[in-house]
Amino acid sequence: MKFLRKILLIFLTFLLIFTEARVNTLLSDIDYIEMLPFLIYIFYVSLYSFSSGSSLVLVLSGFYFDLFLTDNFLGYTSIKFLLICTIIHYLYTRLSSGIVTEFTLFYLSALIYKFEVISSSLGINFIYIIIICLPNYFLFKILASTLRRDVFSTKI
Amino acid sequence: MIDNYNPNKRKYVYYFLAILLSLTVLTIDVFSEKNLSRYLSEQLNAVFPEPEVIKNNFNFTSLSIFKTKSNLINENIRLKNEVIELRKLKIENEKLREENKSNNLVVKEVDTSTYNILESSIIFKTPSEEYLISGGENINLKVKDLVIDESSYVVGVVSNVRQNRSIISTLENANFSIQGIDKYGNEYLITSDSESLLINSVKLRSTNTDIKLIYTDVSFGHPGQFPIVDLSTIPITISNDKLRVQIPIDFSLSYFSNLYLVQTK
Numbered sequence A: 001m002k003f004l005r006k007i008l009l010i011f012l013t014f015l016l017i018f019t020e021a022r023v024n025t026l027l028s029d030i031d032y033i034e035m036l037p038f039l040i041y042i043f044y045v046s047l048y049s050f051s052s053g054s055s056l057v058l059v060l061s062g063f064y065f066d067l068f069l070t071d072n073f074l075g076y077t078s079i080k081f082l083l084i085c086t087i088i089h090y091l092y093t094r095l096s097s098g099i100v101t102e103f104t105l106f107y108l109s110a111l112i113y114k115f116e117v118i119s120s121s122l123g124i125n126f127i128y129i130i131i132i133c134l135p136n137y138f139l140f141k142i143l144a145s146t147l148r149r150d151v152f153s154t155k156i
Numbered sequence B: 001m002i003d004n005y006n007p008n009k010r011k012y013v014y015y016f017l018a019i020l021l022s023l024t025v026l027t028i029d030v031f032s033e034k035n036l037s038r039y040l041s042e043q044l045n046a047v048f049p050e051p052e053v054i055k056n057n058f059n060f061t062s063l064s065i066f067k068t069k070s071n072l073i074n075e076n077i078r079l080k081n082e083v084i085e086l087r088k089l090k091i092e093n094e095k096l097r098e099e100n101k102s103n104n105l106v107v108k109e110v111d112t113s114t115y116n117i118l119e120s121s122i123i124f125k126t127p128s129e130e131y132l133i134s135g136g137e138n139i140n141l142k143v144k145d146l147v148i149d150e151s152s153y154v155v156g157v158v159s160n161v162r163q164n165r166s167i168i169s170t171l172e173n174a175n176f177s178i179q180g181i182d183k184y185g186n187e188y189l190i191t192s193d194s195e196s197l198l199i200n201s202v203k204l205r206s207t208n209t210d211i212k213l214i215y216t217d218v219s220f221g222h223p224g225q226f227p228i229v230d231l232s233t234i235p236i237t238i239s240n241d242k243l244r245v246q247i248p249i250d251f252s253l254s255y256f257s258n259l260y261l262v263q264t265k
Helices: A002-026 A037-048 A052-069 A076-094 A099-113 A115-120 A124-147 B007-031 B035-043 B071-109
Strands: B115-120 B122-125 B131-134 B146-148 B154-161 B165-170 B177-181 B187-192 B196-203 B213-215 B227-230 B242-248 B259-264
Touching: A002 A037, A002 A052, A002 B122, A037 A052, A037 A076, A037 A099, A037 A124, A052 A076, A052 B007, A052 B035, A076 A099, A076 B007, A099 A115, A099 A124, A115 A124, B007 B035, B154 B259, B177 B227
Parallel strands: none
Antiparallel strands: B115 B259, B122 B131, B131 B165, B146 B154, B146 B259, B154 B165, B177 B187, B177 B213, B187 B196, B196 B242, B213 B227
């Protein structure tokens, strides 16, 4: 059962990546709107669900990205995802909790997530990332407040 | 002993091992010149659903419920459906007319006896702001093949080819660069910062400033000569045997853009 749940989670993350790419393609005409559901997932994992199992999910999701959606060498995106998760979790456990800290961490994760875009032209991209972070962070807060009600972890 | 055991540290170890695993795969892929990723991409094609055109064949009159109603209602519905169908046909007709118009424009601009022109569509925008388009090795597409718009101007270059899809780098990409040549044989490097195009001369053979168009060329690995930029309305000055011009990009690619791929026959 645990194995099946893991497989299902892996396929759901693939679906999340697919949705992200599809939505952003349709939104490509609008400059300052970008939906990042997979980044929200990574951020949620690094804050509330940092476990050994999620590392495998991130590796496979990265492989999916590299195989079908990018020009990168296989494994590059996996390393990026794992680094985001590790860095954010490390900082989150050491910094004081609060909405400002959380948003700063979300912004940092978005900067690493969008590393290729930022490295190609600095300057305007930092502001661009802040703007696209705002609605995505709001979505993260909604997701976190919904899932943090501990519905699934309640012992019967 | 028990105090030394820290489950949180153990999680970091798992992540570290996962990074090492990814690094190993990356190294193999680098040394196999992307053969590993190409092989896996072909084998796992089923995991990547490609968009299909949804055909709407739904017809109200085919529903059995209507058969039991009076003839008058049936007739009314049939007529309504006919009107809907006619409206659809009108819209489709207009779309086809527009498509035909744009196709004719490309055919007029490009010598079709020398080149294969294939219409393509955008599948995805990649996270690195590049575009994934339909068509790859299955249509003999190669890296450096050109992507042109309706007026035959170069808007992108194929940067990676997979079995049935390719990644294109467009003028909007900040890392876009292409080499060009003008009518005097001067060579240029054209780069983009996503807002504007920077044109820098690499080799100046003539100091004439009525350059007008900069083209791609076979000598740079492209299928042929296609215009990249038109400088006829831009004042050009050459100083220290160098030409440097910056022009804004008035091109925007979207999911609905018409793209044409150029290949030599």
